[in-house]
Amino acid sequence: MPIRMSQIGFLPGGPKRAILPDPAPAPIPWRLLDRAGAPVASGMSGPAIDDAASGETVHVIDFSTASATGDGFVLEAGGARSRPFAIAPNLFGRLPFDALNIFYQSRASTPIEARYAGGDAWARPAGHAPDRAACISGRDADGNVWGGCPYTLDASRGWYDAGDHGKYLVNGGIAVWTLLNLWERAHSLGRPAPFPDGSARLPEAGNGVDDLLDEARWEVEFMLAMQVPAGTHLRLPVGETRSRPGLRFTEIDASGMAHHKIADARWTALPTPPQDDRETRLLYPPSTGATLNLAAVAAQCARIWRTIDAAFSARCLDAARRAYAAAKRNPEIHSIAAFTGSGGYGDDDFSDEFFWAAAELYATTGEPSYGEDLRASRWFAAPIAEPEWRHTATLGAMTLALAPDRLPPPDRAALRGRIVAAADRFLGEQQQSGYRIPFAGTDYVWGSNAVLLNRAMLMALADDFTGEARYRAGVFDVMDYLLGRNPLDRSFISGYGARPMANPHHRFWAHSLDPRLPPPPPGLVSGGPNSVSLRADAVGAALAGHCAPQMCWRDDIRAFSMNEVAINWNAPLVWVSTWLAEPPPTPLASRARQRIR
Ligand code: 9MR
Numbered sequence: 257m258p259i260r261m262s263q264i265g266f267l268p269g270g271p272k273r274a275i276l277p278d279p280a281p282a283p284i285p286w287r288l289l290d291r292a293g294a295p296v297a298s299g300m301s302g303p304a305i306d307d308a309a310s311g312e313t314v315h316v317i318d319f320s321t322a323s324a325t326g327d328g329f330v331l332e333a334g335g336a337r338s339r340p341f342a343i344a345p346n347l348f349g350r351l352p353f354d355a356l357n358i359f360y361q362s363r364a365s366t367p368i369e370a371r372y373a374g375g376d377a378w379a380r381p382a383g384h385a386p387d388r389a390a391c392i393s394g395r396d397a398d399g400n401v402w403g404g405c406p407y408t409l410d411a412s413r414g415w416y417d418a419g420d421h422g423k424y425l426v427n428g429g430i431a432v433w434t435l436l437n438l439w440e441r442a443h444s445l446g447r448p449a450p451f452p453d454g455s456a457r458l459p460e461a462g463n464g465v466d467d468l469l470d471e472a473r474w475e476v477e478f479m480l481a482m483q484v485p486a487g488t489h490l491r492l493p494v495g496e497t498r499s500r501p502g503l504r505f506t507e508i509d510a511s512g513m514a515h516h517k518i519a520d521a522r523w524t525a526l527p528t529p530p531q532d533d534r535e536t537r538l539l540y541p542p543s544t545g546a547t548l549n550l551a552a553v554a555a556q557c558a559r560i561w562r563t564i565d566a567a568f569s570a571r572c573l574d575a576a577r578r579a580y581a582a583a584k585r586n587p588e589i590h591s592i593a594a595f596t597g598s599g600g601y602g603d604d605d606f607s608d609e610f611f612w613a614a615a616e617l618y619a620t621t622g623e624p625s626y627g628e629d630l631r632a633s634r635w636f637a638a639p640i641a642e643p644e645w646r647h648t649a650t651l652g653a654m655t656l657a658l659a660p661d662r663l664p665p666p667d668r669a670a671l672r673g674r675i676v677a678a679a680d681r682f683l684g685e686q687q688q689s690g691y692r693i694p695f696a697g698t699d700y701v702w703g704s705n706a707v708l709l710n711r712a713m714l715m716a717l718a719d720d721f722t723g724e725a726r727y728r729a730g731v732f733d734v735m736d737y738l739l740g741r742n743p744l745d746r747s748f749i750s751g752y753g754a755r756p757m758a759n760p761h762h763r764f765w766a767h768s769l770d771p772r773l774p775p776p777p778p779g780l781v782s783g784g785p786n787s788v789s790l791r792a793d794a795v796g797a798a799l800a801g802h803c804a805p806q807m808c809w810r811d812d813i814r815a816f817s818m819n820e821v822a823i824n825w826n827a828p829l830v831w832v833s834t835w836l837a838e839p840p841p842t843p844l845a846s847r848a849r850q851r852i853r
Contacts, residue, residue, distance in 0.1 A: 258338050259317070259331050260691070263740035263753025265342035271729040272320045272343070275691050275741055276301060276333050277312040284334040286317045291328025291340070297321070301333060307690025308698050310743035311804025314690040339754055348735075348837040353456060354751065354779025355830040359435070359471050360458055361777055362823060364423065364478075364530065365412035372457045377774035380764065383421065383530020386412045389518050389537040397594040400503045402541065403491045405484075409539055411518045414478025418822035419526075419761040421533055422519035422598040425482055426591075427645045427824050429549030432475040434713075434827035436556050437654060438834055439468050444658040445720055450834045465564060473568075476557050479514070479550050480575050484542050484582075486511045492541055492589055497604035499594040508589070512582035513542035514550040516591040519598030526813065527766035527773055535597065543591040544583050545601075548609035551579035552651070555616035573620065580613050580626075601645060608649035611635035615652030619659040630656075637670075640678040642710035644703075645824050654717065672721045679718030682711045683730050691806070693737045694730050698787070700805040702817055705748055705784030708734045709828035716835045731832060738781065743806050749829070751778025759813045761820040768813050776821070781829045783820050785809040792817035 261274035278284060281304045288297040301315035317333055327342035361373050365387055370379040389411065393404030414423045415431070442449050451468040454461045460470035484490075491505040520535035554576035561569040587610075591602050603609070611633040618626035630636055635649035643650040656663055657671040682694035689696050694711050701707060712734035719727035740747045740755070747753030750760070758775055759768045765776040787805035790796040795815035799808055809818045 257336065258745065259333060259336050260741045260743070260745055261331070261338055261341065262736040263339070263341075263747045263755065264347050265327070265344060267347055268323070268325045268343055268345060270320070271732045272318070272322060273692055273733070273736065273741070274317045274319070274331055274338065276315045276317055276336055277310070277743070278304070278315055278334045278336070279313045280304065280315075280334065281313075284315050286319070286331060286333035288319055288322050288324075289330045289332060290324060291326065293330075296324045296329075305690045309696075309700075309804065310690050310806045312690065312743055316692055346837075348833050351749070351752065351779060352450065352830055352834040352837050354777070355781075355826055355833055356435075356451065356468070356471060356779075357457055358777065358780050358821075358826045359415055359474075359823065359830075360456075362415040363474055364414050364416055364421075366459075369459070372459060374457070374777055378777050380529055381531040383416075383533060384412070384537065386410050387414075387423070387518060387537060388412070389539045391515075391539045391541065392593060392595055396499070397596070398499045398501045398503070400493075400499070400501070400505075400594070402593055403505070405488065405490055405539070405541075407485060407488075409481060409515070409518075411478060411481045411515075411539070413481070414475050415823050416530065417599070419763055419816060419820045420519070420598060421524070421528075421530055421763065422517055423478060424517040424519075424599065424601050425479060425514050425546035425549045426516065426543070426601040426603065427822070428475055428479060429553050430643065430645050430648060430651065431823035431827040432472050432479070433553055433556060433651055434824075434831055435468060435472045436553075436560060437651070437658075438831045439466065439472075439560065440556075440655070441658055441717075441720070444660055447838060450838070469560065469564065476553060476572070479553055480571065482515045482518070482539075482546070483550060483575055483579065484510045484513045484515065486578075490541065493592065494586075495588040496592055497590050497602075499592045503592075508586055510542050510582070510586070512547070512578035513544075513586060513589070514546040514579060516540040516543040516546045517598060517601070521595075522597045524763065526761075526763055527769050528763045529773070530764060538595075538597075540591065540595075540598075541593055542589060544587055544589045544606050545591065545603045545609055547579050547583040547586075548606060548613045549648075551576045551583060551613035552609070552616040552648070554579065555613065555620045556655070559620040576613075576617060576620070580617055583610065583613065603646050607633065608635055608647055612648040612652035615656050619655050619662050622662060640674045640714065642678075642707055642714060644707070644710065650714070657717070657721075675714055676718045676721055679715040679727050679730065682715060683726060686730060686733055691737060691742060693733050698805045700785040700787040700808060702786050702789055702792075703783045703822065703825055704786060705738060705781055706822075706825035706828055708737065708784075709781070709825070709832050712832045713828050713835075716832060731836060735832065735836060743804070744785075744809060746809075746811065748782040748784055749778075750776040750780040757782045757811050757819065759811050759819065761813055761816040766813060779826075779829070780821050781825050782809070782811075783818060783822065783825060786818045789817050
């Protein structure tokens with residue numbers, strides 16, 4: 257078994273850590289050899305760590321001080337060797353663009369063209385063009401009868417969520433917000449725009465608008481189209497958080513809410529390229545969570561496009577205001593209809609979504625009523641955790657921490673301080689983790705790789721706010737883990753490293769089931785080890801009881817609980833890899849950075 261390390265190598269001057277699994281209790285000597293086999297650095301590993309997450313005894317080898325550059329380096333320790341690797345600049349140059357291109361290739365309602373997708377293999381005709389649907393109606397699995405709605409909506413565009421063809425407002429929201437936040441971070445900190453017009457492989461490249469915004473707009477347009485028309489009254493269960501037989505339905509004014517999702521009536525088989533999907537498309541009832549995702553993203557849209565496309569900005573602001581008002585009128589409508597064919601994205605606590613939406617509307621408008629709502633929220637002063645689709649308060653906090661002139665300076669400084677405190681907690685966990693990742697737990701949840709990426713995003717912001725190098729090292733710990741420094745000796749990112757993930761759970765990138773279909777394009781991150789819901793799929797069920805948490809993963813298209821891919825997981829990959837690829841700030845800028853706090 258080779259020594260585990262990032263399979264794409266290391267940056268000169270960057271942190272360089274490797275992991276040697278070895279039962280020996282004492283530190284182990286290591287040597288770094290150049291391509292001619294001559295030693296260029298040596299040292300001792302850290303003491304042995306009994307690591308519950310990997311189920312191994314591991315030794316940390318830190319060779320950050322090695323100053324040589326080139327390729328063909330080999331690390332040797334305890335009779336084990338690494339694969340040859342590079343120490344070279346620009347290792348992260350291509351990854352942000354590949355990771356962003358995954359969104360282009362996930363677009364609904366438009367043909368995916370070879371010239372933008374990186375080759376003929378990935379081209380395909382448009383799927384769901386148009387994506388028009390009526391509301392679900394009739395009896396669900398619990399015997400409840402849903403009334404439908406008096407219209408159909410054209411919900412074209414947007415990105416397919418994951419391996420399936422569902423498009424969900426909850427999850428679409430965090431994914432597109434993350435891409436837009438990457439743009440806003442650069443804008444607000446005075447850093448170079450990461451994807452200027454013409455830099456990405458997109459049909460819109462060259463249209464005069466930043467390419468990151470072009471990609472994000474595809475999703476925002478879809479989200480706007482999911483808003484319930486004014487004057488619509490619907491019969492929905494109010495205050496119910498779980499499905500059960502005998503739900504009580506109440507008539508509500510649903511104007512301005514957002515439908516939870518548009519998806520297939522039944523699960524399609526694997527593989528099913530989008531253009532071959534023959535299932536009926538259905539609109540699901542509005543939910544408060546979907547409505548607040550729309551309010552938040554549309555408010556973010558309104559301020560970003562204000563000077564770029566005033567009409568679009570105004571449309572977004574109007575949608576955001578109406579959605580927020582609709583959610584306040586209907587604060588307890590949960591997505592609980594018991595129909596098959598798509599994922600749930602259910603949530604029984606909307607307090608964090610309310611905070612997020614109020615924060616976005618306040619950042620955009622500065623209006624006191626939104627400010628009062630966000631200050632009244634328990635999330636305003638709560639500790640920061642990594643965001644996820646169900647827990648979105650941190651998204652609001654990030655917006656307020658970056659918005660230049662909204663919060664009084666002491667409040668903004670306090671928010672930044674809480675982001676830095678979260679990063680400090682993650683670094684504390686890193687000290688306890690065998691593989692030196694900023695997560696010390698043993699519960700590896702569905703999408704665990706994105707938990708780490710979202711922690712990396714907060715550590716990157718902590719670096720932005722303080723300029724302290726340890727946060728940057730923590731970001732590398734996450735990327736190195738994803739790129740091969742893990743007990744599986746796998747890169748979880750397609751196309752990157754010696755042993756990359758190649759068989760994601762996906763209905764089009766399904767080469768292992770049908771050789772006429774393509775493998776995944778490069779830059780796609782796997783959901784990652786899942787030790788918590790192992791029995792969800794057959795591959796996981798076979799592993800249950802036989803895998804240490806970090807080992808509960810297989811590169812198998814059937815393994816949807818471990819090896820699916822999703823827009824809310826690739827978005828933080830775009831964010832974090834872009835951040836790592838950014839040229840380091842000049843000394844002058846980094847002195848200015850000390851004053852940002
Ligand atoms: O990311 C979601 C995860 O947190 C849940 O535990 C899991 C089971 O409900 O669902 C995940 O989301 C899936 C969604 O429901 C449907 N599209 C694919 C998503 C990724 O697996």
